[in-house]
Every structure is written in C-alpha cells, then in structure tokens.
Amino acid sequence: xxxxxxxxxxxxxxxxxxxxxxxxxxxxxxxxxxxxxxxxxxxxxxxxxxxxxxxxxxxxxxxxxxxxxxxxxxxxxxxxxxxxxxxxxxxxxxxxxxxxxxxxxxxxxxxxxxxxxxxxxxxxxxxxxxxxxxxxxxxxxxxxxxxxxxxxxxxxxxxxxxxxxxxxxxxxxxxxxxxxxxxxxxxxxxxxxxxxxxxxxxxxxxxxxxxxxxxxxxxxxxxxxxxxxxx
Amino acid sequence: xxxxxxxxxxxxxxxxxxxxxxxxxxxxxxxxxxxxxxxxxxxxxxxxxxxxxxxxxxxxxxxxxxxxxxxxxxxxxxxxxxxxxxxxxxxxxxxxxxxxxxx
Numbered sequence: 364x365x366x367x368x369x370x371x372x373x374x375x376x377x378x379x380x381x382x383x384x385x386x387x388x389x390x391x392x393x394x395x396x397x398x399x400x401x402x403x404x405x406x407x408x409x410x411x412x413x414x415x416x417x418x419x420x421x422x423x424x425x426x427x428x429x430x431x432x433x434x435x436x437x438x439x440x441x442x443x444x445x446x447x448x449x450x451x452x453x454x455x456x457x458x459x460x461x462x463x464x465x466x467x468x469x470x471x472x473x474x475x476x477x478x479x480x481x482x483x484x485x486x487x488x489x490x491x492x493x494x495x496x497x498x499x500x501x502x503x504x505x506x507x508x509x510x511x512x513x514x515x516x517x518x519x520x521x522x523x524x525x526x527x528x529x530x531x532x533x534x535x536x537x538x539x540x541x542x543x544x545x546x547x548x549x550x551x552x553x554x555x556x557x558x559x560x561x562x563x564x565x566x567x568x569x570x571x572x573x574x575x576x577x578x579x580x581x582x583x584x585x586x587x588x589x590x591x592x593x594x
Numbered sequence: 595x596x597x598x599x600x601x602x603x604x605x606x607x608x609x610x611x612x613x614x615x616x617x618x619x620x621x622x623x624x625x626x627x628x629x630x631x632x633x634x635x636x637x638x639x640x641x642x643x644x645x646x647x648x649x650x651x652x653x654x655x656x657x658x659x660x661x662x663x664x665x666x667x668x669x670x671x672x673x674x675x676x677x678x679x680x681x682x683x684x685x686x687x688x689x690x691x692x693x694x695x696x697x
Contacts, residue, residue: 384684405597412605420643422604428654432595432603439604442639443611448632450615457616469613529663529691530684532647533670535640537683540674548637556641563646564654572642579638584631 364489374476374498377483381475382506384537387530388416389507392423393514394521395528399427403515410511414504415473417442420531421572430569438572449477456484457493468493471500474538547586555579662694 365373389410396406396419409419418439425435449472457465476499483495521527542548559575566574595603648663649656658664670687677683 381680383681387684401597405601408598409601409604412601413608414605415608417640417643418604418608422600424643424646426600427652432600435600436603436607440607440611442643443608445632445635445639446608446611447615448629448635450612451619451629451632454616454619458619462617465616466613469616470609472612472616524695526691526695529647529666530688532644532663532667533684533687535644536667536670536674536687537680539636539640540678540680540683542637543671543675548634551634551637552641555638556645559642560645560649563650571646572639575642576635576639579641580631580634583634583638587630 364491367491367494370489370491370494371498371501373483374480374495374500375502377495378475378479378499378502381479382502384534385416385475385503385506386510387527388534389510390514390517390521391527391530392416392419393511393516394518395420395423395514395531397515397518399423406515407508407511410508413439414470414507415443416507417474417535425569425572428569434568434570434573438570441573441576444576446472449474452481453477453484453496456496459490460493464493468496468500471497471504473500473503476500476503547583547590550586551579551583554582662691666691666694 392410393406396409397403401409409422413419413422421438421442422435425438430438450469453468453472457468460468476496479499480496484492487495539548539552542552555575555578558578559571562571562574644667646654648667649658649661651657666687669690670683673679673686674683
C-alpha cells in the first residue's frame with residue numbers, strides 16, 4: 364500500500380490538467396462579482412463558503428437579474444443536484460471513513476476532483492484511496508481561491524474588450540464535451556437551452572434555470588424509456 | 595435577506611448535495627434507472643447557463659445579428675465534438691471570438 368502522502372500527491376498530479384480552464388473561470392468570477400457590486404470580502408466569501416464554479420456563476424447571474432433569494436437558492440440547488448450522483452458514486456469508497464473525513468471530502472467534491480478520482484478508484488482499492496480525492500479537491504480549492512483573489516485585484520485592469528465573460532458559457536460547453544456524441548444528450552441540451560432562452564424573460568421569478576433543467580430531465584426520462592422499449 | 599445570508603444559504607445547499615449521498619448511502623441505494631437519469635443532469639442544466647449567455651444581452655433581449663458569440667460557440671462545440679478536450683474547446687472558442695472581434 365502506498366503512503367497517504369503519495370496518494371495525496373497522485374491526486375494533485377491527476378487533477379492538474381483539468382485545472383487549466385479553471386484559471387480563467389476563477390478570474391472571470393472575481394471580476395464579474397465585483398462588477399455586479401459585491402464587495403471583495405463577499406466575493407472571497409462566496410468562493411470559500413460555496414466553493415463551486417457553476418453555483419457561484421448562477422448566484423451572480425440571478426442576483427444581477429434581480430431574482431429573489433428563494434429562486435437563487437433553489438436554482439443553486441438545481442445546478443448542484445448533479446453532486447448527488449457524484450456522492451452516490453464515490454460513497455462506496457468512503458463508507459468506512461469517520462464522519463469528519465466525510466465532511467472534509469464532501470466540501471472538496473467538485474466536478475474536476477470527482478472526474479479524476481473516479482478513474483483512480485476504479486483501479487485502486489487501497490484503504491487510503493480517499494487521499495486521492497482529498498489531494499485533487501484541495502488542488503481545485505487552492506486554484507479557485509487564488510484565481511478568485513486575482514480576479515478581485517485585477518478586475519479593473521482586465522479590459523472589457525477582451526470579452527472574458529464569454530469564457531463562462533465556453534467553460535460550460537467544455538464540461539459537456541463527453542455528451543456531444545450521444546443523441547439523447549444532444550436533444551436534452553437543445554431543449555433545455557431553448558426553454559432557458561425563451562423562458563428568460565417570461566418564466567416568473569427568474570426561475571428559468573429550474574424550469575429548463577426540469578424540462579431537460581423529463582425529456583431524458585421519456586427518451587431513455589422509449590429507447591429501452593425499442594431495443 | 596442580506597448578501598451574506600444568501601451566500602451562506604447557497605453554500606449550505608451546495609455542501610448538502612455533496613454530503614447527502616456520502617453520509618447516507620451505505621452501498622447501493624440508487625438503482626440503475628436513477629443513476630441513469632442523474633447522469634443527464636449536466637446536459638439538462640448547463641444549457642440554461644450557456645444559451646442565455648450567448649444569445650441574450652444583459653437586459654434579456656435577443657442579439658442574433660452581429661453576434662460573434664454565436665459563431666465562436668459553434669466553433670467551440672465543433673472542437674469539443676472532435677477532440678473531446680476541455681481545454682481545446684475553451685481556448686478554441688475564445689480564439690475564434692477574438693479573431694472575430696479584433697479583425
């Protein structure tokens with residue numbers, strides 16, 4: 364069995380390539396938050412307390428659109444429902460851990476750390492394998508906090524002309540690259556996008572993210588069921 | 595609700611979704627069907643962030659003409675389909691966008 368430190372370092376190493384797009388994302392988040400009117404302390408607080416890129420961007424978008432707190436919180440919840448899957452997938456590797464470790468690992472369970480450690484867990488069954496997820500998550504955490512901080516400081520210095528805010532939708536497009544070749548996913552993506560687009564102005568309380576997400580999931584449920592029937 | 599209260603609530607709900615399954619699940623509580631459906635969550639949710647950011651301006655109006663973001667996003671999607679590479683997708687899209695607005 365490898366030492367805890369070695370597994371931790373392996374976690375850092377494996378997640379590193381996934382950190383490259385996180386850098387502009389964190390910068391943009393810092394810049395946008397200040398732009399919208401959050402204080403530097405609140406912006407840093409968001410990255411420390413929430414620690415989730417998608418959640419924080421949704422928070423900003425809806426906040427600046429004047430959505431109510433209830434809608435913002437439930438939209439953040441909807442965006443985060445994918446973590447239920449991550450948790451369910453990794454839980455079998457963490458079931459023997461003390462509660463405090465489960466809390467620590469949960470805080471660090473972000474998209475990139477999950478993606479990299481899920482691969483590692485499939486091949487390694489050592490008792491200390493959770494250190495891989497800890498290492499990956501801690502790396503994401505470090506990069507996210509640093510780039511948020513830089514975004515806050517650089518805010519005014521980054522020219523608006525560069526259109527860096529466009530990197531936000533690009534990042535989310537990139538997170539879907541593995542789904543572009545699956546027909547059901549493509550249909551779900553288009554339907555959800557169109558519902559959000561046309562619902563943006565018409566769905567009350569700015570709840571368009573929740574409505575689009577639900578429509579997408581229902582579409583997926585119907586399509587997967589139909590396909591099973593014809594197989 | 596103050597900004598800080600809002601941030602803390604958003605943090606709590608984010609943490610809960612990560613912690614819930616790790617804390618409660620012993621072995622296999624989800625059947626294949628639920629697992630299958632949950633795997634569609636990114637495809638169902640992320641477009642709700644992507645599409646308005648590309649097609650709408652800050653006041654929620656459609657910008658369909660003279661909108662370099664549409665073409666640049668198509669470039670990004672195309673690169674994504676071919677390469678399946680996250681970094682290439684982001685920077686390819688950004689490069690296409692810069693070429694369009696600066697040239």
